[in-house]
Amino acid sequence: MRQRGLALTALRITTTFGALRHPAYRIFWAGSCTSFIGTWIQNVAIGLYIYDHTGSKQALGAVGLASGIPTTALLLFGGVLADRVDKRRLLFLTQSLYALNALALAGLAAFGRAETLHVVIVSFVNGLIFAIDGPTRQAFVYDLVGPEDLATGVALQSASFNAARIIGPALGSVVYVTLGAEWCFLTNAASFGAVLIALALVRTPQHTSPGRSDGISALGGVRASLGYLRTSQSTRTILLLTGAASVFGMSVYQTLMPAIALDSLGISESDTRYGLxxxxxxxxxxxxxxxxxxxxxxxxxxxxxxxxxxxxxxALLALSQIHVYTLALLVLTAVGMAAVTQLATANTLTQVLAPDGMRARAVSLHMFAMGGLQPFGALMAGTIGQRYGVSMALMVGASALLMVTVFLAVRRPDVVRLA
Known part of the structure; x- marks a missing residue:
């Protein structure tokens, strides 16, 4: 009976998340889960390290800006590259570079030489890597599961990244307080081993055609991406809304999280409740x-x-008015739920609407809207937060996002009705 119950549970899971029916995807997803935990450990450690050493909200914004500048400049070229080469091999390269970068930061911190400038440089290099890794990873999901299970594949990727948000920050804050920042960075470097092993084991299904050059230059490929964006009004509307969610939502609360904890909730950087x-x-x-x-x-x-x-x-408007820790936990849960619903569904629609041969470039447009524009939001959030306070920065961002959402919904009701 117990075995039958486990079998029924597994069946329900694979029915809800059809992407798990594909063995190659299961391997890749499992490796990604481990790697994402390390990424979140490093993310929370960097925020704590910078704010602990500078006490400056603008310094937090500068780190976000440093990672976003190369992403903004090169993300579309990353999509062109991903459409032309073997995505599995390209991901193996980018994940290896991430690991080496984390090792470098761990070494600097261990010898007491990790200044703010070094963290900014590491963030800049990570932004360069992300410009290639981001669209390649998302398009690789399509290669592994095909169009029929793309929605659940994207949802699971998002779930794994955000499940790591549950474990990583809590673990990272403990490691930071007890062992130091260098161990957070070293843990992140080691975690990339899991996804590298997964990529070594994965074989792309036969129904997927290998990447190939379409006979035009990289710049020509970027022009083709922008040309596609001009002709696809539905995709353009989705990306505009995604960009608004990134600039006025994601970047605002992510950049100011250390300040939200300290200024609004009275939680110091060394408090283990910060990771929660x-x-x-x-x-x-x-x-x-x-x-x-x-x-x-x-x-x-x-x-x-x-x-x-x-x-x-x-949810962000509510967060701007909260000064009680338990209420903040509830509202941040709503923030995570709403953000993933918007971003994961937008990602799926962007890929479904894209023609074959343009998918990775379409994903790069989505990643540009989601991640490439975040440095501008980070700078805005840091500036407003420094001058007028954290609550005002959250209110400004949330109000702007709500206005853009209503405006686009009224202008393009056909996109609201997309299946």
Whole structure:
């Protein structure tokens, strides 16, 4: 009976998340889960390290800006490259470079030489790597599962990243306080071993055609991407909303999280409760990913994109007024759920609407809107937060996101109705 119960549970999971039916995807996903935990350990350690050494919200924004500048400049070229070469090999290279970069930061911190400038440089290099890794990783999901299970594949990738948000920050804050920042960075470097092993084991299914050059230059490939964006009004609307969610939502609360904890909630950087704030976002993100996977075939993707953005804005407005720790945990759970619902569904629609041979470039446009624009939001959040306070920065960002969402929904109701 117990075995039958386990079998039924497994069947329900694979029914809800159809991407898990593909062995290659399961291997890649498992490796990614481990690596993402290390990434979040480093992310929280960098924020704590910078704020602990400088006490400056603008310094937090500068780190975000440093990682975003190369992403903004090169992300579209990364999409062109991913459309032309073997994605598995390219991911093996980018993941190896991430590991080496984390090792370098760990070495600097261990010898007491990790100044703010060094962290900015490391963030800049990570931004360069992300410009290639981001679109390649997302398009690789399509290669592994095909169009029929893409929605659940994207949702699971988002879920794994945000599940790591539950474990990583809580673990990272403990490691930071007890062992030091260098051990956080070293743990991140080691975690990339899991995804490298997974990539070594994975073989792309035969139905996927290998990447190849389309006979035009890299710059020509970028022009083709922009040309596609001009002709596809639905994709353009989705990306505009994703960009707004990134600039006015994601970058604002992520950049100011150390200041939110200290100024609004009275939690110091050394308090282990700090990591639980990120964990609350991760729990909400898991709920959002489950909702996306559960409704993958429900035909309401356009509504999910706009509804998720509106809920994201409302949750951030609520966060701006909260000074009680337990209430902040609840609201941050809602933040994570709404953000993943919007971003994961937008990612799926962008790939589904894209023609073959343009998919990685379409993903790069999505990644540009989601990540490439974040440094501008980070700079805005840091400046407003420094001058007018954390609550005002959150209110400005949330209000702007809500206005953009309503405006686009009124202008393009056909996109809201997309299946």
């Amino acid at each position: 704030l990120f964990s609350a976002i991760g729990v909400g993100s898991l709920i959002g990913a489950y909702i996306v996977g559960r409704n993958a075939d429900a035909g309401r993707r356009g509504l999910a994109v706009f509804g998720g953005a509106a809920a994201f804005a409302v």
